[in-house]
Amino acid sequence: xxxxxxxxxxxxxxxxxxxxxxxxxxxxxxxxxxxxxxxxxxxxxxxxxxxxxxxxxxxxxxxxxxxxxxxxxxxxxxxxxxxxxxxxxxxxxxxxxxxxxxxxxxxxxxxxxxxxxxxxxxxxxxxxxxxxxxxxxxxxxxxxxxxxxxxxxxxxxxxxxxxxxxxxxxxxxxxxxxxxxxxxxxxxxxxxxxxxxxxxxxxxxxxxxxxxxxxxxxxxxxxxxxxxxxxxxxxxxxxxxxxxxxxxxxxxxxxxxx
Amino acid sequence: xxxxxxxxxxxxxxxxxxxxxxxxxxxxxxxxxxxxxxxxxxxxxxxxxxxxxxxxxxxxxxxxxxxxxxxxxxxxxxxxxxxxxxxxxxxxxxxxxxxxxxxxxxxxxxxxxxxxxxxxxxxxxxxxxxxxxxxxxxxxxxxxxxxxxxxxxxxxxxxxxxxxxxxxxxxxxxxxxxxxxxxxxxxxxxxxxxxxxxxxxxxxxxxxxxxxxxxxxxxxxxxxxxxxxxxxxxxxxxxxxxxxxxxxxxxxxxxxxxxxxxxxxxxxxxxxxxxxxxxxxxxxxxxxxxxxxxxxxxxxxxxxxxxxxxxxxxxxxxxxxxxxxxxxxxxxxxxxxxxxxxxxxxxxxxxxxxxxxxxxxxxxxxxxxxxxxxxxxxxxxxxxxxxxxxxxxxxxxxxxxxxxxxxxxxxxxxxxxxxxxxxxxxxxxxxxxxxxxxxxxxxxxxxxxxxxxxxxxxxxxxxxxxxxxxxxxxxxxxxxxxxxxxxxxxxxxxxxxxxxxxxxxxxxxxxxxxxxxxxxxxxxxxxxxxxxxxxxx
Numbered sequence: 171x172x173x174x175x176x177x178x179x180x181x182x183x184x185x186x187x188x189x190x191x192x193x194x195x196x197x198x199x200x201x202x203x204x205x206x207x208x209x210x211x212x213x214x215x216x217x218x219x220x221x222x223x224x225x226x227x228x229x230x231x232x233x234x235x236x237x238x239x240x241x242x243x244x245x246x247x248x249x250x251x252x253x254x255x256x257x258x259x260x261x262x263x264x265x266x267x268x269x270x271x272x273x274x275x276x277x278x279x280x281x282x283x284x285x286x287x288x289x290x291x292x293x294x295x296x297x298x299x300x301x302x303x304x305x306x307x308x309x310x311x312x313x314x315x316x317x318x319x320x321x322x323x324x325x326x327x328x329x330x331x332x333x334x335x336x337x338x339x340x341x342x343x344x345x346x347x348x349x350x351x352x353x354x355x356x357x358x359x360x361x362x363x364x365x366x367x368x369x370x371x372x373x374x375x376x377x378x379x380x381x382x383x384x385x386x387x388x389x390x391x392x393x394x395x396x397x398x399x400x401x402x403x404x405x406x407x408x409x410x411x412x413x414x415x416x417x418x419x420x421x422x423x424x425x426x427x428x
Numbered sequence: 429x430x431x432x433x434x435x436x437x438x439x440x441x442x443x444x445x446x447x448x449x450x451x452x453x454x455x456x457x458x459x460x461x462x463x464x465x466x467x468x469x470x471x472x473x474x475x476x477x478x479x480x481x482x483x484x485x486x487x488x489x490x491x492x493x494x495x496x497x498x499x500x501x502x503x504x505x506x507x508x509x510x511x512x513x514x515x516x517x518x519x520x521x522x523x524x525x526x527x528x529x530x531x532x533x534x535x536x537x538x539x540x541x542x543x544x545x546x547x548x549x550x551x552x553x554x555x556x557x558x559x560x561x562x563x564x565x566x567x568x569x570x571x572x573x574x575x576x577x578x579x580x581x582x583x584x585x586x587x588x589x590x591x592x593x594x595x596x597x598x599x600x601x602x603x604x605x606x607x608x609x610x611x612x613x614x615x616x617x618x619x620x621x622x623x624x625x626x627x628x629x630x631x632x633x634x635x636x637x638x639x640x641x642x643x644x645x646x647x648x649x650x651x652x653x654x655x656x657x658x659x660x661x662x663x664x665x666x667x668x669x670x671x672x673x674x675x676x677x678x679x680x681x682x683x684x685x686x687x688x689x690x691x692x693x694x695x696x697x698x699x700x701x702x703x704x705x706x707x708x709x710x711x712x713x714x715x716x717x718x719x720x721x722x723x724x725x726x727x728x729x730x731x732x733x734x735x736x737x738x739x740x741x742x743x744x745x746x747x748x749x750x751x752x753x754x755x756x757x758x759x760x761x762x763x764x765x766x767x768x769x770x771x772x773x774x775x776x777x778x779x780x781x782x783x784x785x786x787x788x789x790x791x792x793x794x795x796x797x798x799x800x801x802x803x804x805x806x807x808x809x810x811x812x813x814x815x816x817x818x819x820x821x822x823x824x825x826x827x828x829x830x831x832x833x834x835x836x837x838x839x840x841x842x843x844x845x846x847x848x849x850x851x852x853x854x855x856x857x858x859x860x861x862x863x864x865x866x867x868x869x870x871x872x873x874x875x876x877x878x879x880x881x882x883x884x885x886x887x888x889x890x891x892x893x894x895x896x897x898x899x900x901x902x903x904x905x906x907x908x909x910x911x912x913x914x915x916x917x918x919x920x921x922x923x924x925x926x927x928x929x930x931x932x933x934x935x936x937x938x939x940x941x942x943x944x945x946x947x948x949x950x951x952x953x954x955x956x957x958x959x960x961x962x963x964x965x
Contacts, residue, residue: 222864240870252865256883256958268879269871317869 494553506565556617568602780839792851854888
């Protein structure tokens with residue numbers, strides 16, 4: 171479905187790459203998380219996939235076809251929402267369709283459907299400044315879903331929300347997207363979030379390398395039971411945690427030597 | 429070739445060369461209305477040392493004294509207004525009125541009181557410069573995050589310590605903005621008073637050279653003043669950076685719509701007094717009736733002082749408040765003589781404002797969106813914006829005479845730059861994340877401009893238009909006073925020449941009322957144009 175081949179990225183003339191030879195395959199309907207400390211290149215990888223950044227090397231394939239630049243089969247959800255403050259919730263959700271030239275009445279109808287899907291049907295006329303962070307990110311999600319993409323690219327979408335809202339939105343995302351068989355690439359730095367949402371977790375480290383991949387064996391849907399008390403969860407979490415610690419220790423040792 | 433053309437320096441240099449060449453050609457054909465660069469160089473050779481520099485010295489003496497007084501007095505007054513409620517309640521109406529009022533309207537009054545002298549010129553510079561310092565300081569000090577002051581209080585900082593260690597540094601960006609604006613206004617003031625009412629300095633040189641049709645020399649004066657204000661604005665910015673750079677990491681809060689913030693509910697300075705009298709005063713002031721009481725008392729004090737002052741002066745110099753009231757009654761209700769000129773002034777205001785918005789917004793959009801266009805036009809826009817534009821008045825009179833065309837041209841020239849600069853800044857300040865969101869949904873360039881750049885820049889454009897509206901009104905009065913033909917400004921000039929001082933106060937008051945009305949209208953309706961823009965968010 172989605173393939174990243176040998177992606178490299180170096181910003182400006184700096185010697186250190188933000189992304190070094192990243193290879194990744196995401197299958198149809200799979201939710202893959204990129205997990206790693208800040209600055210490890212996961213956002214860079216996502217932005218290249220979304221076509222907002224040019225890779226210095228390598229390429230992105232969708233269904234086997236090269237895909238550079240933004241395209242309607244990929245939709246992004248941003249960390250800071252990036253909603254347009256001068257548009258109402260409804261007009262924000264309709265933006266993607268507007269950019270594709272869909273007629274006003276049709277796109278507003280679709281926008282209202284998706285607002286209802288994220289539970290904000292009654293706030294269609296509100297401006298982002300009048301809504302909470304959680305509500306804004308639901309609008310961001312609705313805006314991405316409204317263009318009916320095959321692939322959803324999510325850049326730490328819940329990173330700036332408080333813990334309770336965050337958990338609520340994770341459940342909502344799981345219900346909405348996993349049921350629709352969407353392919354999702356999800357960037358996060360939270361181990362728990364990655365485990366709860368993902369089919370597979372890709373652990374990255376500075377500078378922009380994949381160090382390990384883990385399949386998440388917890389059965390879906392993960393909402394009906396206390397997944398945090400399962401043995402699978404506990405083992406997976408400690409394995410990932412140990413891996414991240416080891417990488418960090420290596421990095422510190424490296425920086426101490428140089 | 430095309431690669432070289434894409435370099436900013438090449439674009440700038442080319443643009444300057446082309447413009448100078450065109451100017452030289454046109455100037456050779458119309459030596460008595462345009463002058464050419466070569467003639468300017470000759471004019472500089474023959475008059476720079478002997479006439480322009482001495483006049484520049486005179487102007488500088490006036491300007492720096494007045495500007496220094498404005499900063500030294502304006503900052504404490506602004507801080508006082510923000511911190512101490514009595515001062516705010518007492519001064520706010522007058523400060524706002526004088527801030528928005530075309531100061532030139534008061535010059536004839538000052539001429540009669542002070543005579544044509546050095547004190548007059550300094551007083552004029554202060555009047556032009558001080559209110560933007562006060563208002564910006566006041567606004568800044570009111571906008572400071574109250575959490576900062578709470579932190580100070582939690583560590584037991586005294587009110588004085590909080591003022592010097594928290595409020596003052598936190599309002600520095602605003603204070604600097606006020607000083608920069610005050611600098612421009614003060615320089616305009618210094619020149620305009622010299623044009624209108626004196627025989628010294630750069631202003632009078634401008635008039636003399638134009639009357640002698642020595643346009644080359646005229647432009648030498650213009651260029652010296654322009655160079656001076658550009659050098660000073662660079663220095664002011666450097667000083668500002670040096671003071672605030674270390675802690676203001678990113679771009680400063682855009683100098684957006686100046687709107688008056690709500691006052692702190694309980695004035696901290698008053699609470700700190702902690703004395704019974706202070707507390708009672710605070711209680712009185714907090715009630716609306718109390719504020720009006722203080723305002724009425726201040727008004728009574730002013731009127732009483734005025735009445736007392738007239739006792740020692742001739743009626744022709746300073747009329748009593750009663751004289752002015754009688755004159756106002758006659759001009760408005762009895763003879764209706766004031767309404768014709770008032771309509772003339774308003775007509776000019778709307779024509780000039782409309783022209784500057786209609787021309788300025790497209791120019792600003794193009795400058796913000798296209799790099800090459802900015803590189804090509806930026807040298808002139810910066811120079812003309814930095815220049816006190818009154819210097820062009822004598823030249824415009826030669827070109828256009830003393831009619832409506834002159835007024836329209838002057839108002840447009842004075843009001844267009846705030847529109848251009850604000851629009852350009854707005855376009856450039858669009859958050860790149862919004863553009864990224866737009867691109868990720870495959871929006872075309874047209875959609876991005878229409879749906880993202882334009883709305884994102886709207887608050888800036890509205891702020892620019894609003895500034896232009898106030899500046900247009902000032903331009904209207906300045907052009908009328910200087911051309912002494914029509915409108916309220918012309919009325920002031922006529923009355924002042926006939927020593928009808930009581931009558932003269934009436935158009936001044938009408939101008940003040942219209943200024944306040946403009947300010948109020950803008951403050952009230954600006955938010956409606958951009959409903960999504962909540963300053964608190």
